[in-house]
Amino acid sequence: MPVEKYGVWKAHLVHYVVERRKDDLKSPHLSLYFHDHEFGTPKYDRTLLREDKNIQGLYRATINIKSGLGDPHDSRLVYWVNRNIDQNPLADELTELQHGFHAGVDQIANQYSLDYIRDSLFNTSDGRLLPHEVAGQFNNIIDVLEPSIQQAIDENADVYLFGSRGSSGRFMHKMHMNQGNVRKYRSDDGVSQDGGLIIHFQRTNSWIGFFIGFASQAVHTDDQTGHAITGVTWSDFLRPDIIEEAxxxxxxxxxxxxxxxxxxxxxxxxxxxxxxxxxxxxxxxxxxxxxxxxxxxxxxxxxxxxxxxxxxxxxxxxxxxxxxxxxxxxxxxxxxxxxxxxxxxxxxxx
CATH class of the missing domain: 2.60.40.1260 (Lamin Tail domain)
Incomplete structure (x- = not known):
């Protein structure tokens, strides 16, 4: 079935934790801690990080920073950054949202949802395939995400977290592409249910969007089911010797x-x-x-x-x-x- 409890959470970030390779060899994440009060920050103590990785008084969202899906020999993610996401009509829709979680609606209305294939959220050829935690500046996805996340915390920016709300109601996950999956995860395929992170810095009225997929996911998917319709994956598409946008x-x-x-x-x-x-x-x-x-x-x-x-x-x-x-x-x-x-x-x- 498609992703359960899919939607967008409008919130404010207050803290984050990066899992390094030593913390989780298989599938490390970036944890974002947030609240959805429009005014004021709730009381919390980030030193009270529990074994379940939650902090009392805050919600938590996780972003993959290394693939745990697909080809076991390819742990790469692909990501896109769009610093002009405000040119997409989605930005106008998001501005009107109240703080809190909003369930995604049907794919015809296509409201409060993301679709990497159909919504023109970024230029697909601008994607980068990067491994996790490689020495050198901007050689992994953590280097790309951290500066904007810290700025969002410092400026109390509005953030929009797209993904699946966990059963506890206090957790967001699957904040990545959710279609064109390999056979093992094909049941998660669907259209208009991709994850992502969009930040609106009100002080400068600037927007930035982060969109993440797996190297093994398909570039072309069915308009109804979200299943792969070709064998071309992001690892194929983003090879420098292939030009698809003729x-x-x-x-x-x-x-x-x-x-x-x-x-x-x-x-x-x-x-x-x-x-x-x-x-x-x-x-x-x-x-x-x-x-x-x-x-x-x-x-x-x-x-x-x-x-x-x-x-x-x-x-x-x-x-x-x-x-x-x-x-x-x-x-x-x-x-x-x-x-x-x-x-x-x-x-x-x-």
Whole structure:
């Protein structure tokens, strides 16, 4: 079955503990201790860390910092950092949330949930495969997470913890990709139920998102079940000699000045022509535009495609490009501010 008690917890961090290799050889975690009071910090004593790793008066969330899943010979994680996550319409939704836990709703509404494949939360090719606890600065995931976590504590920033709420009600886990799993963990597969950590630093109104998966998880998954539909894993995809994003979404005309329909510009990065027959464009609401039978892109050419069947929202949206097999080729997102100016296109960085 999909991940139980999935949702997002809006909270404030007050303490964290990193498990090193000597603490847990098999599957070490980063434990985040938090409360969900909007004003004031509850009384607690972090020196009273119990054997069950809990601290009285605080909730706890765990983030994997070494894989305990998949291939026993590959303990690597893959992670993405998006310092412009506020350009995703998800940020506007999160800002409106009250502090506390909010259960994820159905995948049609796609609210209060993350989906690494379908929500354009990050540029997939920016992912990094890193082992746990390797000597040298920024050579493991701990180095990447710690500075922002400490800053969130210092500034009392709002944090959004996506994952599964434990049976005790005081614990969050599975804060990682939860689809495309190897056979042993296939029962956890689902769409719109991925984990992650998003931080909003109110003082500077800046946002950052951390998203974590396992090297053994599949890059392409079924839209209904979340099961792998190809054998391509993140360890395959992020090899430097493989380039999957041959076609990218270069621009979107969300608020055109004339009466022409909303459209997107696709860019062919290859030195050969690419047929686009039966490729699709999908928005966050699930509307689909099927490209014409004769659609193609000449080498190194940009071309506009109208979207009469796939309206793009003025309030922010995500745009997913998929090939004829339904595999994700590219994805972008924008917020309501970017869509506000009439006549201008939104240009996406790749």
């Amino acid at each position: 076609v990218v979404i270069q621009e979107a005309y969300v608020n055109p000045a004339d009466t022409r329909p909303r459209s997107i510009m696709l860019s062919n990065k290859m030195n050969r022509a690419l047929p686009l027959e039966h490729w699709t464009i999908r928005n966050k609401a699930g509307d689909i535009q099927i490209l014409p039978d004769n659609a193609s892109l000449r080498p190194r050419i940009d071309q506009l495609f109208d979207l009469p069947d796939c309206p793009l929202s003025d309030h922010g949206d995500t745009i997913i490009l998929a090939n004829e097999q339904g595999m994700r080729i590219d994805g972008v997102s924008y917020n309501s501010k970017q869509a506000a100016t009439k006549g201008d296109s939104i240009v996406f960085a790749h």
